[in-house]
Amino acid sequence: xxxxxxxxxxxxxxxxxxxxxxPIINPTTRKTHFKVxxxxxxxxxxxxxxxxxxxxxxxxxxxWKRAELLHKAAAILKEHxxxxxxxxxxxxxxxxxxxxxxxVRSGDLVSYCAEEGVRILGEGKFLVSDSFPGNERTKxxxxxxxxxxxxxxxxxxxxxxxxxxxxxxxxLIAGNSLVLKPPTQGAVAALHMIHCFHLAGFPKGLISCVTxxxxxIGDFLTMHxxxxxxxxxxxxxxxxxxxxxxxxxLQMELGGKDACIxxxxxxxxxxxxxxxxxxxxxxxxxxxxxxxxxxxxxxxxVLVEKVKAKVVKLTxxxxxxxxxxxxxVTESSANFIEGLVMDAKHKGATFCQEYKREGNxxxxxxxxxxxxxxxxxxxxxxxxxxxxxRINCVEEGIHHCNASNFGLQGCVFTKDINKAIxxxxxxxxxxxxxxxxxxxxxxxxxFQGLKDSGIGSQGITxxxxxxxxxxxxxxxxx
Ligand code: G3P
Numbered sequence: 438x439x440x441x442x443x444x445x446x447x448x449x450x451x452x453x454x455x456x457x458x459x460p461i462i463n464p465t466t467r468k469t470h471f472k473v474x475x476x477x478x479x480x481x482x483x484x485x486x487x488x489x490x491x492x493x494x495x496x497x498x499x500x501w502k503r504a505e506l507l508h509k510a511a512a513i514l515k516e517h518x519x520x521x522x523x524x525x526x527x528x529x530x531x532x533x534x535x536x537x538x539x540x541v542r543s544g545d546l547v548s549y550c551a552e553e554g555v556r557i558l559g560e561g562k563f564l565v566s567d568s569f570p571g572n573e574r575t576k577x578x579x580x581x582x583x584x585x586x587x588x589x590x591x592x593x594x595x596x597x598x599x600x601x602x603x604x605x606x607x608x609l610i611a612g613n614s615l616v617l618k619p620p621t622q623g624a625v626a627a628l629h630m631i632h633c634f635h636l637a638g639f640p641k642g643l644i645s646c647v648t649x650x651x652x653x654i655g656d657f658l659t660m661h662x663x664x665x666x667x668x669x670x671x672x673x674x675x676x677x678x679x680x681x682x683x684x685x686x687l688q689m690e691l692g693g694k695d696a697c698i699x700x701x702x703x704x705x706x707x708x709x710x711x712x713x714x715x716x717x718x719x720x721x722x723x724x725x726x727x728x729x730x731x732x733x734x735x736x737x738x739v740l741v742e743k744v745k746a747k748v749v750k751l752t753x754x755x756x757x758x759x760x761x762x763x764x765x766v767t768e769s770s771a772n773f774i775e776g777l778v779m780d781a782k783h784k785g786a787t788f789c790q791e792y793k794r795e796g797n798x799x800x801x802x803x804x805x806x807x808x809x810x811x812x813x814x815x816x817x818x819x820x821x822x823x824x825x826x827r828i829n830c831v832e833e834g835i836h837h838c839n840a841s842n843f844g845l846q847g848c849v850f851t852k853d854i855n856k857a858i859x860x861x862x863x864x865x866x867x868x869x870x871x872x873x874x875x876x877x878x879x880x881x882x883x884f885q886g887l888k889d890s891g892i893g894s895q896g897i898t899x900x901x902x903x904x905x906x907x908x909x910x911x912x913x914x915x
Pocket of ligand 1: 722
């Protein structure tokens with residue numbers, strides 16, 4: 438046709454009546470690679486209306502049948518891993534192998550969610566009244582978990598498939614309907630993933646995928662009175678959404694500035710390997726990336742040398758060649774990263790490599806001797822640039838971590854497990870990893886940010902629970 442991917446509404450692929458489209462720029466070529474429909478507010482209204490109706494009958498379908506459909510979708514998703522991964526390579530420049538991994542991990546997540554759902558939603562509670570003062574045993578309370586209604590899912594560009602299904606699967610197993618607004622970069626991968634759910638045979642209108650400009654439909658979606666829950670992963674926009682949204686449950690995972698604290702007794706080879714993987718995989722475009730290294734001065738020289746030796750080996754180039762470092766998602770992102778680098782340069786940071794950039798491609802860069810007056814000490818580059826701050830005591834490291842407005846994850850490297858636990862307790866982050874880089878997975882682990890890093894907890898079990906509410910029926914005996 439006209440080369441514009443259709444959006445998905447009421448079980449069908451449709452063109453927007455707006456006649457407009459949104460271009461998706463390939464980060465590597467910096468040319469338009471795909472186009473998606475620019476949906477109108479009217480189309481959003483229609484989608485939410487159908488989602489509302491479809492949800493009512495979906496909630497009545499037995500739990501085991503809902504699980505069966507999810508298992509089917511998971512299998513189809515895995516069968517389609519190659520073309521979906523190909524979209525991820527072209528839309529978000531994810532290295533080819535990582536792109537495949539994202540799709541496979543997503544299939545596993547959907548299956549796990551179906552299994553977890555039948556267990557936790559298959560159980561309710563039974564309470565009796567005489568445990569509370571003044572009551573006889575005349576009231577029996579039965580509780581169960583019921584769906585919220587229409588769940589709006591907004592995933593970010595860095596995991597357009599995985600962070601979509603981590604919202605879709607819990608919503609569906611719990612009996613909700615689902616409206617997906619994919620990120621622009623990654624929208625076609627998301628549409629293809631939705632196609633897998635379509636093939637699995639979910640009822641019409643239960644799942645929809647609306648594409649378009651944030652300026653046109655963003656606020657309209659998040660403030661829509663028909664939406665009963667928002668699950669969002671992304672940047673600052675999340676804070677704005679939480680201020681504008683109605684009285685509905687919100688699950689938000691925003692940015693991070695994950696600190697890596699290294700004690701004198703740490704295994705420095707292990708640390709170096711984790712810093713490079715944690716700091717530079719997908720070119721640092723992960724909210725759980727290591728974003729600041731806080732190392733004891735006495736071991737800093739040795740560590741920096743070890744990290745440098747590994748950074749030199751990172752391959753830099755196009756995602757099709759499965760390079761370690763690939764172009765960052767947009768030109769404005771590359772410009773922002775460059776701004777942080779130049780600020781550090783003017784303020785006297787030590788450049789362990791030469792700064793190099795071609796288009797959106799930025800070579801991996803380790804900045805040593807970073808000080809708290811530099812922006813890179815606090816801001817999230819979301820790119821392959823990693824600051825090292827030398828500390829003289831562990832308290833200094835904890836203080837830097839806690840002075841951040843973010844609180845997603847952090848990590849600590851030491852052989853002394855007692856110290857590690859105490860440091861973990863002192864770090865104001867949702868998760869602390871001992872002797873490994875931060876990471877969200879395995880996907881059933883709880884995942885949450887403190888402070889500006891978000892609200893609510895994710896991970897399969899927590900997401901299912903979050904997308905339900907408790908309903909009680911009380912039997913009153915004579
Ligand atoms: O940036 C997305 C965040 O959820 C990170 O996930 O799996 O890379 O730790 P992961």
